[in-house]
Amino acid sequence: MKRENTQLISAVIAEFIKEERLEEGLQRARIFKAWDIVVGENGARATTNKFFRDGVLYCAVNSSILRTQMYYRKEEIIHNLNKMLGGVLVHKLILK
Numbered sequence: 001m002k003r004e005n006t007q008l009i010s011a012v013i014a015e016f017i018k019e020e021r022l023e024e025g026l027q028r029a030r031i032f033k034a035w036d037i038v039v040g041e042n043g044a045r046a047t048t049n050k051f052f053r054d055g056v057l058y059c060a061v062n063s064s065i066l067r068t069q070m071y072y073r074k075e076e077i078i079h080n081l082n083k084m085l086g087g088v089l090v091h092k093l094i095l096k
Helices: 009-019 023-046 064-072 074-085
Strands: 047-053 056-061 092-095
Touching: 009 023, 023 047, 023 056, 023 064, 023 074, 056 064, 064 074, 064 092, 074 092
Parallel strands: 056 092
Antiparallel strands: 047 056
16 A cells, blocks of 8 residues: 655645644743743743733733843843744844
């Protein structure tokens, strides 16, 4: 029996993700995971709410000291996030 119409599993998964419109949710999960790595353990613990839309990452930080440090490192954080994500996804960071 000869197999016809064979596909790589990665192509099948990519097609499924596209058909089910899961790209945005997966992208958001990747961004939040990268955030936790870039800001470190203390920064991740101090971040209570994260929201991403239209290239803007909104983060609520419950420590005023960490928020101030992150504010002054904003461009560096954005650069490191995009570097981890392999493209320019985060254009702006808003800390609350």
